[in-house]
Structure formats: structure tokens, C-alpha cells
Amino acid sequence: MKNMCSNWWLSEHYSDKFVKESKKCKYRSRAWFKIDEIQKKNNIIKPGMVVLDIGSSPGGWSKYSSQKVGMSGKVIACDIDLMNPIPNVSFILGNIFEKITIKKIKKVKKKYT
């Protein structure tokens, strides 16, 4: 049953038009399209901001945000899974529900605010 579900998920995932498009454009994930839509509607990420990306891997939103905040801003990314490095993104490996992770995030944030 578990194999059937994961095979179904994989076939759904790879036939998804946003997954195909994100591969073509070399984005890290299809999530890029979601944040782009939010940004275009609400302009939430501005140059110079410090952005916290919780559950950041594989890094679609982090990469997008780092380009929007520019070099005067910073992205702090956190995930329980590893993430390949992105310029101007400080990655913290950890569970957001654990105190130690929050402590690490606060320590990095202090440097940029």
C-alpha cells in the first residue's frame, strides 16, 4: 500500500505543470511559483528586509527571497533536512518546534537587525 501511494505521488508530482516548469527554469522547487504570485499581489518582500523561511528545503522560497531582499537584506532559512547553499542565505538545520533551533535563529537574526 505504501509503495502504491508513493508511486502515485511520484507520477502526480512529475506530471505537474509547475514541477515541469520549475525544472525548465532551474528553480529549486515548484513553490517558486506560489511565492511569486504572493509577491506580485502583495509585495511582501522588500529590499533590506530580514526574512525567515521556515521549512525552507529545497530552497525555492529562500532563493526567491534572497533576490528580493538584495545584499542589504538577509534570509534566514531553517529546515530539518539539509539544503544546498544559496548566496545571502544563512541556513539552520533544525526542528522549528525545538528551543535550540529558535535560539540559533535568534542568534543569527541579531547579527542583521
Ligand SMILES: C[S@@+](CC[C@H](N)C(=O)[O-])C[C@H]1O[C@@H](n2cnc3c(N)ncnc32)[C@H](O)[C@@H]1O
Ligand atoms: C513543501 S517543503 C518546503 C518547500 C520550500 N518552501 C521551497 O520553496 O522549496 C516543506 C519543508 O518543511 C520542512 N519541515 C517540516 N517540518 C519541519 C519542522 N518541524 N521544522 C523545520 N522544517 C520542517 C520539511 O523538511 C520540508 O523540507
